[in-house]
Amino acid sequence: MKFRSTLLASATLAGFLGAASVAAAETTLTFVWHAGTCADALVGIAKDYPDKSVKIVPALVPYGPEWHNKIASEFAIKGDAFDFAMWDSQSTAEFAGGGHVVKMNDIFAQSSYLKADLFPPASLSQYGEYPDGSGQFYGLPANQDAYGLMYRKDLFESAEEKAAFKAKYGRELRVPETYQEAKEVAEFFTRPDKGLYGWGQMGGRDYDFATTASNSFLWSFGGELYNPKTNEIAGYLNSPASIDGVQAYVDMFKFGPPGSGNWGFDEVNASFQQGQLAMAMQWFYFNGSNADPKVNKFAGVTGFGILPGAVGRDGKFRRQFSVGGQGMGINKYSKKLPELVKFMEWYFQPEQQKRYAAVCQTGLRAVLESPDWQGLNSYNAQFANALQYLNDYWHLPEYPVLLDILQEEVSNAISGSKTVEEALGDAAKRQERTLERAGYTIEHKGDAPDVPDTVISPVGQDAIVPVNG
Template identity: 85%
Template sequence: MYSTAAALTMCLGAASAKAETELTFVWHAGTCADALLEIAKDYPDESVTIVPALVPYGPEWHNKIASEFAIKGDGFDFAMWDSQSTAEFAGGGHAVKINDIFDSSDVLSSEIFPAASLSQYGEYPDNSGDFYGLPMNQDAYGLMYRQDLFDDPEEQAAFKEKYGRDLTVPETYQEAKEVAEFFTRPDEGLYGWGQMGGREYDFATTASNSFLWSFGGELYNPETYEVLGYLNSPASIDGVQAYVDMFEYGPPGSGSWGFDEVNAAFQQGQLAMAMQWFYFNGSNADPAVNKFAESTSFGILPGAIGRDGKFRRQFSVGGQGMGINKYSQKLPELVKFMEWYFQPEQQERYAAVCQTGLKAVLESDDWQGLNSYNAQFSTALQYLNDYWHLPEYPVLLDQLQEEISNAITGSKTVEEALTDAAKKHERTLQRAGYEISRSDSTPEVPDQEITPVGQDQVVPVN
């Protein structure tokens, strides 16, 4: 009897020595989630364990978070969500306001993150100074290209003879179209350009928006909530038409691609250039993954010269912010973990494989010189733009995805697709209670009115 009781006591003692608190997070599976888990193994408080609830990238990931919030559940304690989802989750009252943590913490503050990044990944409403997320995993669209093709003297001579200029990494989409056309050689299994166009989640629109903004278009007027005249403005049509036209220089079927297909085609040597997230540069620079890694270079996406003669370079922000479930019962333990995790020592480890949001690491020479693309990423951060920061984002996204897909397949012209999307968006906003203040006229190039970034000359960065 004594021995049984003693054994039971020993078991209970052993159990109490194990983790007493589990902090569960939701994210999409991948390199960055793996990095978080690996780093968390060294968290000094052994009574706390970080537990993953990972799902594939796409709607399932968003829906897992949204469904838990819908029942005000505590099935997870924190989550990484897209920047656009902050409005939905914070606007619904489901996320912890980070300002309160900044006020009480000796470690966490707004000053340790770049102001623009903190705003993009956590501020709601825009320009309010209220934050509901931290820049956990920054990302941006970038350009990858075959340096060996660009450096080949015969290719350089042939390009110059055909186009009357040197073969260089494109700074504008007008230049990119020429380079893509030049390298498109189906008989050789080579194509000039790869980009996403899939109907799933945000595949097509993160790409098309990058063209739209660079040509001076806008998704809507955030002051008046007008969409008609903005999303289907002449400049917006120019941008999305340029995006659709680039599929001519990609492999057959590339209009339905996601990021995996872009990576595979590039790694197999089918593409001279590709539009891809910086998130994937680590694998695309790895000879074990990409047999052309040694001749792969990374750069900044082109901009465009708009119909007003102004040069603009804007592209989609990627990555995720870290938000806290308001219904979690473990906020004190989570804040302590965050105070440890967002220190430079941990973020340097994270930044070795992903893109940190900690200013001290981003600005360090060691990090910028760590690989062949970190320095470009730091430059790319200044050109980021985003979708609507509105709670209705999921509906607006699906409507725009549908219509951009219609333009890609040719079932509608670009103008028809954008006009139909604009009408759907205005109906969605009106049903949600927004009052649309109709202007007497709308600008041909909406960027001139909304967030002017046009410059008189092309600003080279590659």
């Protein structure tokens, strides 16, 4: 009896020790991201990682400030609660500037597979470069995104609608190539008595909703957020061209459902999926769900395109819209860098990225340029084309403050508590004050042109370049 008890105890102990050694052999790589389709895709793909001793664990938070704050708080305590994270391109400056992120150049130098040329140079720069133009990268374009346009093909292709539009506006009805055209088309389809509105867009105060949307107008009309050489904001953010752009954005709410001025992406999707909108400005990220008949009852008649551009006051055509998506960065305080690099070498192989790109937008050049991927659905080719029109805002460590100020003031313009000119003027003053407090020198030259794009990386073209035809 005593022998049996001893044997049983030994076996139990051996079992525990065995389990403990298996547990010890397992490495968990934790990542922070906002919850959603793309995070689920990463987790799904990671399950097939050949090294079964490595487990990828998601730590997901809702999209918005909590997501940024979760990453930032961990960096503040130099903690290793996560090993890698996806953050907005603009946050790279804040996190890398604080010295919390592993420099990708070191990984590129050591890895036999992970190299800068796996990714389009512009994408690598947008999602990982800090400071701009330095050639130092702190993130990989893991999940690219861009603003896009979705529209109701049944309305645009209806002979009756076409005839009515031509009778009213003297031109053919088509998916708009400029915001000037979009305004007319939106006005045409706005029929509140029938529950139909011409245009849906984000305008909410939360996180970056109003700013990403309004910037797309501002840049297309030739405006700029600031002059990166002199750090001047006044004169640029509130330049006549910037005001034109933001005014055009604010005016578009007239063609949206009442109250759409505080919408986020959920409301834009919900309204479009209920058939309330003829057109909507939305991230490509959501095209997968909006093309799914189980989610969108109008999926069969939903078309996907690229956002319009605008003919600015200088007569030039520009098409510029906000970059979305996130780069993948590595926590400097992670103690599992070798395992993580091995995982990334596997994850960024075309095989895995093709799976990812079936539901989200990869940053891997081999997949982006592949005809198979571009022909997979009605919008992938559009996305590949859209990349050239992306623009981004401040890559400065003060990004959260600058963003919040612009969010607040654009929101004031949307609600009508300030005119666009007042709102942008106030935003410029407050943002300059922020930069000055942070130690930046602002050279007040006061010679900002009416259309600042003409002096800061000009993109103006003489004629409209159609992309949605």
